[in-house]
Amino acid sequence: MHVLITGAAGMLGRKLAERLVADGTLGGRPVLKLTLQDLQTPPSFGSEETAVLPVAGDIADHVLVEHVMAEKPDVIFHLAALASAGAEADMEKGYRANLDGTRGLFEAVRKANYAPRLIFASTVAVYGAPLPDVIDDDFALTPLTSYGTAKAMGELLLGDYTRRGFFDGVALRLPTICVRPGEPNTAASGFFSSIIREPLAGKPAILPVGEDLRHVFASPRAATGFFLHAATMETEALGTRRSLVMPSVSATVGEEIEALREVAGEKAVALIRREPNEEIARIVSAWPRAFEAKRARDLGFEAETSFGDIVAAHIEDEHGGTPPINA
Amino acid sequence: MHVLITGAAGMLGRKLAERLVADGTLGGRPVLKLTLQDLQTPPSFGSEETAVLPVAGDIADHVLVEHVMAEKPDVIFHLAALASAGAEADMEKGYRANLDGTRGLFEAVRKANYAPRLIFASTVAVYGAPLPDVIDDDFALTPLTSYGTAKAMGELLLGDYTRRGFFDGVALRLPTICVRPGEPNTAASGFFSSIIREPLAGKPAILPVGEDLRHVFASPRAATGFFLHAATMETEALGTRRSLVMPSVSATVGEEIEALREVAGEKAVALIRREPNEEIARIVSAWPRAFEAKRARDLGFEAETSFGDIVAAHIEDEHGGTPPINA
Numbered sequence: 049m050h051v052l053i054t055g056a057a058g059m060l061g062r063k064l065a066e067r068l069v070a071d072g073t074l075g076g077r078p079v080l081k082l083t084l085q086d087l088q089t090p091p092s093f094g095s096e097e098t099a100v101l102p103v104a105g106d107i108a109d110h111v112l113v114e115h116v117m118a119e120k121p122d123v124i125f126h127l128a129a130l131a132s133a134g135a136e137a138d139m140e141k142g143y144r145a146n147l148d149g150t151r152g153l154f155e156a157v158r159k160a161n162y163a164p165r166l167i168f169a170s171t172v173a174v175y176g177a178p179l180p181d182v183i184d185d186d187f188a189l190t191p192l193t194s195y196g197t198a199k200a201m202g203e204l205l206l207g208d209y210t211r212r213g214f215f216d217g218v219a220l221r222l223p224t225i226c227v228r229p230g231e232p233n234t235a236a237s238g239f240f241s242s243i244i245r246e247p248l249a250g251k252p253a254i255l256p257v258g259e260d261l262r263h264v265f266a267s268p269r270a271a272t273g274f275f276l277h278a279a280t281m282e283t284e285a286l287g288t289r290r291s292l293v294m295p296s297v298s299a300t301v302g303e304e305i306e307a308l309r310e311v312a313g314e315k316a317v318a319l320i321r322r323e324p325n326e327e328i329a330r331i332v333s334a335w336p337r338a339f340e341a342k343r344a345r346d347l348g349f350e351a352e353t354s355f356g357d358i359v360a361a362h363i364e365d366e367h368g369g370t371p372p373i374n375a
Numbered sequence: 376m377h378v379l380i381t382g383a384a385g386m387l388g389r390k391l392a393e394r395l396v397a398d399g400t401l402g403g404r405p406v407l408k409l410t411l412q413d414l415q416t417p418p419s420f421g422s423e424e425t426a427v428l429p430v431a432g433d434i435a436d437h438v439l440v441e442h443v444m445a446e447k448p449d450v451i452f453h454l455a456a457l458a459s460a461g462a463e464a465d466m467e468k469g470y471r472a473n474l475d476g477t478r479g480l481f482e483a484v485r486k487a488n489y490a491p492r493l494i495f496a497s498t499v500a501v502y503g504a505p506l507p508d509v510i511d512d513d514f515a516l517t518p519l520t521s522y523g524t525a526k527a528m529g530e531l532l533l534g535d536y537t538r539r540g541f542f543d544g545v546a547l548r549l550p551t552i553c554v555r556p557g558e559p560n561t562a563a564s565g566f567f568s569s570i571i572r573e574p575l576a577g578k579p580a581i582l583p584v585g586e587d588l589r590h591v592f593a594s595p596r597a598a599t600g601f602f603l604h605a606a607t608m609e610t611e612a613l614g615t616r617r618s619l620v621m622p623s624v625s626a627t628v629g630e631e632i633e634a635l636r637e638v639a640g641e642k643a644v645a646l647i648r649r650e651p652n653e654e655i656a657r658i659v660s661a662w663p664r665a666f667e668a669k670r671a672r673d674l675g676f677e678a679e680t681s682f683g684d685i686v687a688a689h690i691e692d693e694h695g696g697t698p699p700i701n702a
Contacts, residue, residue, distance in 0.1 A: 139539070176615070188513045189531065192615060197535040201528045204516065208524040212466070288503070288519060 049077045052121035054107050054153065055128030056084035059228060060169065062091060063272050064125060065100075072097040074123060075280035083121060085112075085128065107149035110156070117156040120164070123279045124215075126153055127169040133235050135195040146198030154205055158214040166206070167278045168219040170291060172264060174200040177334035184340045185293060192334055203291040210290050218278045218286065223264035223296035223339075223351075225271050227362035236331045240265065243301070244308055244359055247316040248371035256325035259302035262337040266296045266351040267361040277349055285347060295351040297358060298338035307355040311363065312373050376404045379448035381434050381480065382455030383411035386555060387496065389418060390599050391452060392427075399424040401450060402607035410448060412439075412455065434476035437483070444483040447491070450606045451542075453480055454496040460562050462522040473525030481532055485541040493533070494605045495546040497618060499591060501527040504661035511667045512620060519661055530618040537617050545605045545613065550591035550623035550666075550678075552598050554689035563658045567592065570628070571635055571686055574643040575698035583652035586629035589664040593623045593678040594688040604676055612674060622678040624685060625665035634682040638690065639700050 051068060055061045061084070068079050078097060084090035085103045094100035105112040107128035128149055129135075135142025150168070157166060175183060176192030191197045203219045210217040228241040232253075239256055240263065246253035266274075274294050286292075299307075309317050341349075352358045363371050378395060382388045388411070395406050405424060411417035412430045421427035432439040434455035455476055456462075462469025477495070484493060502510060503519030516527045530546045537544040555568040559580075566583055567590065573580035593601075601621050613619075626634075636644050668676075679685045690698050 186515045188515055190616060191531065191534070192538065194535050194539075197531050200531050204518065204524050204527050204531075207518070208521050211519065212521075287505075289517060 049074060049079055049122040050081040050083070050119060051079055051123045051125070052083045052085065052116065053125045053127060054085045055126075055169075056090040056102075057086035057088045058127060059230065060225065060268065060271055060275075061086065061125075061127045063268050064127070064275050065091065066093070067272050067276070069093060069095050069098050069100065074276065083116060083119065085116060087128075108144045108152060110152045113152050113156045114159070117153075117160045120160055120162050122164055124153075124157065124164055124166045125169070125275055125279070126150065126166060129169070129199075130195070131235065132173060132193055132195040132237075135198065136193055139194050142194045143198055146195060147201055150198070150202040151205060154209050154214070158209060163213060163215055165279055165283075166215040166217045167275055168202060168206050168217060169275075170199045170203050170219045170221045171196060172221050172223050172293070172336050172339070174203065174221060175336050179336055182338045182340055183293070183336055185343045207288065207290045211288055216283050217290050218281075218283060219291040220274050220278055221291060221293045222271055222274070223266050223294060225268055226265040226358060227267070227366075229268070229362075229366050236328050239328070240301075240304070243320050244304060244362065247308060247319040248312055248363065248367070248373055250319070250373045252319045252321055254323050255301065255320050256323055256328040257301060257332060258324075258329070259305065260300055261329075261332060262298060262300045263332065264296035264298055264336055264339060265355065265358055266294065267358045267365075269361045269365055270351045274349055281347060292344045292347070292349070293339045293341045295341040295345050295349055296339060297352050297355055299355040303355050307359045310356060311359055312371060316373050376401060376406055376449040377408040377410070377446060378406055378450045378452070379410045379412065379443065380452045380454060381412045382453070382496075383417040383429075384413035384415045385454060386557065387552065387595065387598055387602075388413065388452075388454045390595050391454070391602050392418065393420070394599050394603070396420060396422050396425050396427065401603065410443060410446065412443060414455075435471045435479060437479045440479050440483045441486070444480075444487045447487055447489050449491055451480075451484065451491055451493045452496070452602055452606070453477065453493060456496070456526075457522070458562065459500060459520055459522040459564075462525065463520055466521055469521045470525055473522060474528055477525070477529040478532060481536050481541070485536060490540060490542055492606055492610075493542040493544045494602055495529060495533050495544060496602075497526045497530050497546045497548045498523060499548050499550050499620070499663050499666070501530065501548060502663045506663055509665045509667055510620070510663055512670045534615065534617045538615055543610050544617050545610060546618040547601050547605055548618060548620045549598055549601070550593050550621060552595055553592040553685060554594065554693075556595070556689075556693050563655050566655070567628075567631070570647050571631060571689065574635060574646040575639055575690065575694070575700055577646070577700045579646045579648055581650050582628065582647050583650055583655040584628060584659060585651075585656070586632065587627055588656075588659060589625060589627045590659065591623035591625050591663055591666060592682065592685055593621065594685045594692075596688045596692055597678045601676055608674060616670075619671045619674070619676070620666045620668045622668040622672050622676055623666060624679050624682055626682040630682050634686045637683060638686055639698060643700050
């Protein structure tokens with residue numbers, strides 16, 4: 049089979065591509081070809097079984113997208129997006145990537161006329177305050193960013209295109225992915241990962257909020273699992289409601305720190321420097337604190353069940369089982 | 376002040392324009408100019424106080440819309456849309472009018488850079504089965520038509536543009552407007568009006584569904600009231616949630632018929648011919664049956680409180696108090 053990943057140079061896209069090449073199969077069928085689209089040149093790392101075709105270009109470039117779709121990939125993972133902070137800072141660029149890019153892809157799939165499975169990476173940023181303590185699957189979409197707005201619009205479009213039979217779409221509302229590997233970034237959510245990742249590497253990290261802040265998390269490994277399950281599950285049970293809140297661990301910053309202490313002790317925790325930042329505290333206080341995610345769990349989606357499991361996944365996947373601070 | 380109505384040749388647009396010219400004021404300020412946009416030439420019927428400018432052109436024509444916005448109307452009523460059946464039959468035309476038209480207008484307002492009040496006619500078609508018996512204000516958007524999908528997308532965009540300060544937007548989710556004046560049409564919802572309107576005029580009407588079907592209604596007069604209230608209310612209380620389910624009468628077809636019997640007797644009811652239509656029954660069974668509409672009521676929006684009131688409003692507004700069948 050032929051699989052397409054848009055946004056394949058991003059953290060989740062890369063992980064998903066690596067997993068597909070490592071598995072060599074998806075839903076029991078060999079992955080013979082993997083097309084990886086991204087604005088930057090996506091990584092190219094095929095195997096004997098899987099040919100990887102990197103396509104460098106803009107998801108909002110309709111000619112490029114129609115060209116890619118002419119190959120009729122059997123499964124499409126649509127991850128390309130301009131992330132939250134970028135879409136907030138440059139509204140036109142954000143809507144171009146997140147709305148026009150998504151709509152252009154959906155239109156190209158419609159015109160290719162063969163109804164593939166299409167998995168859309170959405171986000172819990174489709175929800176914003178005021179929110180209940182635990183959000184159920186029927187709660188209204190209440191985005192408070194241009195990123196969350198465009199993702200919510202993409203979800204609606206996906207529902208309509210699926211209803212009309214142009215593709216078999218599933219939108220996954222991803223929680224904050226934690227622990228993100230790589231360098232610290234400037235995203236408001238960056239500290240959720242950096243207060244674990246940096247101390248485990250023996251480096252200092254800044255905590256801009258209080259320990260009682262609660263939010264929702266899943267590991268990059270769990271997110272990859274969501275994508276693969278969505279690509280291979282039976283979709284009849286979804287009916288016309290094609291957007292699913294993914295399961296996640298609801299944890300406070302204090303619980304994050306406890307999980308860090310458990311694996312790396314006080315010396316790791318001591319690397320967290322408290323520097324309260326009112327602007328970041330204001331932004332993250334509007335974010336979801338917990339989800340029921342009943343539909344997704346009933347449909348077989350699985351996340352970690354504690355923040356300790358999330359830290360363990362990070363140590364296994366990024367440090368081969370032993371973090372530098374314990375080495 | 377200067378008021379713009381898009382879709383001004385439609386039934387609700389015409390009623391709203393007539394009311395503004397009749398009142399001569401909006402929120403206590405004289406309406407000196409009224410711009411009426413529609414694809415067809417909109418009606419022109421100014422008064423000594425109010426100059427009416429009819430603009431014939433497509434809402435999705437960005438040049439036209441930017442030209443209209445150059446005049447910086449103080450209040451914008453955005454009613455232009457391709458209705459449900461049309462948008463379902465011609466998907467591209469539907470998204471062009473209902474999504475691109477709305478987005479183009481919002482963009483033109485943003486570029487005009489003066490943050491007017493903007494009222495967007497949305498619809499309860501943003502909801503589709505399975506639905507609870509009574510839908511609360513926090514229920515998810517679950518459209519089952521391309522029309523409802525595009526309206527829901529427009530609502531999300533309105534929320535984001537309002538949050539960013541480009542305009543002061545309010546989206547009104549209108550129930551089925553009943554009794555619609557004019558000729559019977561082919562819309563699936565047409566019978567809700569025609570089983571009242573036609574018998575009152577001494578003419579036969581077809582009822583394609585059972586009497587226990589329940590749905591939500593407001594009169595054209597109430598809808599005009601919604602628009603005027605949304606244009607003049609304080610919007611601070613809305614916060615970031617700018618889409619409001621309007622109040623409505625929840626009534627069964629049987630209750631409609633009882634209301635008809637009350638004012639026009641058995642001879643009117645006898646004009647209703649039962650012709651069950653499975654396709655229409657299937658479509659309307661997916662529609663909302665009742666709304667709490669707590670936020671809108673708390674904010675001062677008012678609808679009729681019984682189907683009898685809706686029939687009375689129709690008889691007053693369309694027949695001067697006495698329907699032909701009683702004359």
